[in-house]
Amino acid sequence: MSVPTWARDALADVYDPCCQEKGISVIDMGLVRSVHVDQGRARVELLLTSGWCPFAARVLTDVKDRILAQPGISDAEVEIVWDEAWTTDRLSEKAVRVLRFLPPPAAVPDRDGYIAAHSLGRSDKS
Template sequence: MPEIPQWASQALSEVYDPCCREKGISVVEMGLVRSVEVDGGRARVELLLTSGWCPFAARVLTEVRERIEEQPGIREAEVEVVWDEVWTTDRLSPRAAGLLRFLPDPARVPDKSAYIRRELR
């Protein structure tokens, strides 16, 4: 994954995919920000979506653009959804993965009853 500049990560740390807002998981922690590049005061941000059918995509793109444009030295930002890479759960930060509690691949859980008992504690 390309490195996202620290200033951009901070700027986007309070932008949420509406589906994860209640858990406090930002677009950065979701791994939705693929890249941020700046050339002469013009920023270009590439975002992935968790689903191509995301009904909130326009809102997220607008909020990302606004947050980036608020940053010193940035006079304009372009935010683009990229379609040549699929978002997967391995892009989640460890904190986000813990909060979302994705289930493991069933083939990797030899004793399903023990797994359920352990996770329901």
């Protein structure tokens, strides 16, 4: 699926309220699956991280408003798609860095060493 550069730029500061304080946009979260335009009418497909997202309506409205504000767009439809599950592999590199997902425990043979190497405020003396 594709998201044109103009749409990425337009949605770069649209946030799911859960991620706004961390500066992770709907683009960084990988929530925008595709944007297609036909004769000025845009169709945006969104994935949700959870089917129970309490902020889905707000995100839909914010995305629609931002797409409608773009040159050449006269109408916009934003739809949540359910045929694909959102997974963490959709996150941008920025989102992965900010959210700091932990590896599976079996992948970390030295727990204390891992924590020391990845703690905020550690001092690198290399």
